[in-house]
Amino acid sequence: MTDTKTLIENRPPSVATLFLERVAATPDAEAYRYPVPPESGTGPDAWQSLTWAKAAARVYAIAAGLMDLGVRPEERVALAANTSVEWILADLGVLCAGAATTTVYPSTNADETAFILADSGSRVLFAEDAAQLAKARERRAELPDLVHVVVFEAAGATDADGDGWVLSLAELEKRGVAYLELHPDAVVDAVGALTRDQLATLIYTSGTTGRPKGVRLPHDAWSYMARAIEGVGLLDENDVQYLWLPLAHVFGKVLTAGHITVGHVSAVDGRVDKIVENLPVVRPTYMAAVPRIFEKVYNGIAAKAREGGPAKYKIFQWAAGVAREYARVTQRNMRLTGSATAPLALRSKHAVADRLVYGKLREAFGGRLRACVSGSAALSPEIGYFFAGAGIHILEGYGLTESSAASFVNPGEAYRTGTVGKALPGLEVRIAEDGEVLLRGPGVMQGYHGLAEKTAEVLEPDGWLHTGDIGELSPDGFLTITDRKKDLIKTSVGKYISPVEVEGRFKALCPYASAVLVIGAGRNFCTALVALDEPAILGWAAENGLAGRPYAELVAAAEVRSLMDGYVTEVNDGLQRWQQVKQFRILPRDLDIEHGDLTPSLKLKRPVVERQFAPLIEEMYAGSHES
Known part of the structure; x- marks a missing residue:
């Protein structure tokens, strides 16, 4: 070979x-x-x-x-x-x-x-x-x-x-x-x-x-x-890949190159609204997706469990906790001993949870899924650990359009949730003094078309590409992206905050949140805009005396505000004082591509959302002072 x-x-x-x-x-x-x-x-x-x-x-x-x-x-x-x-x-x-x-x-x-x-x-x-x-x-x-x-x-x-x-x-x-x-x-x-x-x-x-x-x-x-x-x-050549990602995006495009050289089957359908319907038909062994898809799947599972009544929801919450614990323990042991083992008591709980919850989840994905690759944006570790413990291995990867998409990816069995894995063979990587990840290799772009000055800002004459991301490399080569250089916000009291970290915690805890945007640059405290997942919140409403109310009315209801307030409090309990969200507003609609809130690859357009909902942001800061 x-x-x-x-x-x-x-x-x-x-x-x-x-x-x-x-x-x-x-x-x-x-x-x-x-x-x-x-x-x-x-x-x-x-x-x-x-x-x-x-x-x-x-x-x-x-x-x-x-x-x-x-x-x-x-x-x-x-x-x-x-x-x-x-x-x-x-x-x-x-x-x-x-x-x-x-x-x-x-x-x-x-x-x-x-x-x-x-x-x-x-x-x-x-x-x-x-x-x-x-x-x-x-x-x-x-x-x-x-x-x-x-x-x-x-x-x-x-x-x-x-x-x-x-x-x-x-x-x-x-x-x-x-x-x-x-x-x-x-x-x-x-x-x-x-x-x-x-x-x-x-x-x-x-x-x-x-x-x-x-x-x-x-x-x-x-x-x-x-x-x-x-x-x-x-x-390998026996795999069946389900390809739905937009091929105008580099993440989808690179999958077509890999498909040719490996020679496996690709089932191709870009209709996002058909994903759930297609999975049991295609029965893929491999699929790539963006974090928003996994978040929506998780929210849908949680909402369905809640609809089944308090007992069923408690079973789901217990099973979710077992999944995360099992994933953390087995991944740690794989790292330390080379074997994904777990104590007998945890294995027993995991086996029960598998019969009650995880098995049904895997069947919804077609029953043959070996792995999913997640890229384009950061996946919340709590979401990643849940799916890992449920037997759906999400291998996070990392790359840029400027590096042909695939620069890092987690290895199949020894993957580590929360990291983006190891550099692809043939790629050089180094961490600059300020923590920025630099890349050099055959996948790096020639430059920006007709934009020599913009090219010079990110591409050094000797071929090193400045990614704009802050990261850490483990001694054995696993990369963890800790911040986006441009996305770090500095409050008016001089504290640096990673909004992505806070947003990830919130989405992992709250099954009703579709998107979260933390605000705080130049302000004396942090606030947040919260968009709700419509099917999930309608399901909650049906069980809590609000059945029949339209989405726009629900997001303004005091009961929903109280529900979100509980999740904000729970998130804040795990944060430093300067990271905590002091106020929040629920958006009147979900964020989407049609309104320009998201890119076609489902990345959040922060400046666009901040402009569109500027009155809500100013309302949260009107007359307020850090206590």
Whole structure:
């Protein structure tokens, strides 16, 4: 078996090369599964499959179709669509044509979509449907470089101008097949001509603090990531991955690279509202997600237990406590002795809790889940320990768009909740004097597109990337992210506070909190904005004499205020005085992407939320003084 170092050192120049190698090695193996909605519009989806060979036929046709449209090496081709098998095939088609993919979140508004298309100089846009097409058509006059739009779902997406600007994916593939009849080696030759430093992807940051920046990632970054993921050994060819993460985000994109080199099955469906329904159908062995998903699952379980009455809720609370204790003990013993053991008494309690609670939870995930990888934001350790003790192993990882997503990940059996694991093979890491995590390796970006000054702020001439995160490395290489350099707040009395730490504690304790935002920079004490999970709080209301009241009325009710006040008091009991939340306000609605509160990868946009709810914040500080 090839060792990891050799695997990485001998990597090919591109993922496109890896794709051709995978197709040649296992042409008849299943590569993708994807849902097909019923023709009647009701009932369950039917899941269909693509082998590697059939996927390759479509990828070749798309690549050749782009060549026929005049797309040349390193020219940008944009993708504005939800996660789907078509997204993956189009992306591979772009890479196999020698061009570079520009990613656009489908939730991006017309103004920002136009900015990304113009800033990247994209020549072609793959648009999911008529709605995505409309954004480009609205700003067509401002996009002289955009010569064609290719639409996945042709319904309603007509070539209204009659000049061939719009065509369907099927039409593009038909053109590609005809092009290959005349130039049969065109795709193989294009892939063979790729070099490591050629631009492969422009991934635009999600813009938590202003206009998004285009991160330039070369072909070598993805080839390295693919081989490093293979070398870590978290997956093998027998795995079934459930892929729903947005592929416009680097976290989702890196999973497609790992999939190619390992050769397992990927079940692809980007509809977030279908996750719960899909899990028992797909029965994945592996899944990646963001912390907000695990928090919502936990809140849903707790709310369902509460709905079952006081006795059932007490059993859940007891089982949750046992899970956390069991996870802490077994992980500590794994670290100290290399064996995940626990005392007999704890094992006995855990076995009872498993029959009553954990087994049902695992079945809800499809019953075969070996591990989940959590990334994009910090996972509360209390949530992590709960799932670990319940037999659902959440392996936290860490990376940035600027480092091709995967920089650290926890090892399979010896993972440590609360850390983001060890550096991927081939990556260098060091901790600066101020505690900032610095990275250097093949996955690090070339720079920000057209922004030399911004690049120089984070990327040193010798290749070290400043992550902006504060962290600590254990003697055996496990990284713990302790703070975000820019997110640390300093109160007016000179105390530094990590809002993420306080927010994580609150969400772990309160099953009704969907999001929490701690305020305190330049103030003399901390306050918090709390958004509630609608299904969870409606369930609580039904049991507490408030049934039938709408969500907007519930969040303003004195009973709900009293409920949250109890959780705030409980959180404060475990904090230093200067960290404690002295006042809070419950938001009139949950935070979401539609209002601009969250990025498409579900990260909190702190400045946006603070601006939107500024009156509530000022209300908490009006006439108040630290006592």
